[in-house]
Amino acid sequence: MTRLPPLRRRVLSWYRKHKRDLPWRRTRDPYAIWVSEIMLQQTRVETVVPFYRRFLRRFPGVSSLAKARESQVLAAWSGLGYYRRARHLHAAARIVVRRHGARIPEDRASLLALPGIGEYTAAAIQSIAFGRAAAAVDGNVIRVLARIGGYTGRRDSATLRRAVTATAESLTRGPDPGDWTQALMELGATTCVPRDPLCDRCPAARDCVAKRRGRPDRFPEAQRAVLPREEHRVVLVARSGRRVLLIPDDADARATWTLPYARLGASSSSRAARPVLGSGRAALGDLPRSRTAARAFPYPQGTTHVRSIVRGSRRML
């Protein structure tokens, strides 16, 4: 483990040379960094960028976000997915205004108390926005450190997570905690990628146990496969222009409803044609602007139908 500090230095200098120019790397505003971290949960950088720009234009600070109606926040989030993140972010903004005088808290406990902020996001905000040493362990970090350390176990196993977290915590100590947090994730996102990692340009190649053993792509072990499942229900569909209203026949207030794109023969690329319809008793949303989306949407202008809809979900094998 005496080799870890040189490893940290090499990865940091690699990051400064190769990091992507991303909008949230051009600010030190904790609110903006918070928004970026929430959007980036389970979502790729390239997907987030346009949403991040629009969202910050629409809600430039925590106070404007807190003042907005939830429906406005959801509208700005529409198309990004995982809509609970938007509800949590909005609720958290109101808490920050009320309880913290509209300043993003710096300490771990206060951050964790905000809806939508877990261990990873709290540590990411602490290090990136406030320069505090905190180990942000996300999927990238698990993969990168599992490979470097040669740790076995599945990506979501408690054992692997513990081993990685211990290593990550020992590595946080040192200069520039925020850059370090981002460096490790950047390495995972661009070089130490899940399949076919680019070891010949990796600053940690000489430290990497998985590479030494061969087949670094085998770390961490594969996740279990999942099966899709469909539920068919009856809903009322009303459309006016690009506005769409869904009223399900029963009130599962927590479900997010979309229309049955799969039955239209839609390919994965036109899954984007699904209107985002929020959740609850009645769900209101907009059709995407693209021509493909308009073609894939079978409900004519100005009419009302009763159709079946699909709720996609996942189940372990």
Add this chain to the structure above:
DNA sequence: CAAGCGTGGCG
């Protein structure tokens, strides 16, 4: 702690 949550990209 497993399940559920949206969407897009890749081989």
Add this chain to the structure above:
DNA sequence: TCGCCAAGCTT
């Protein structure tokens, strides 16, 4: 076309 996965959190 299909399966897997991606800057996780909540219940």
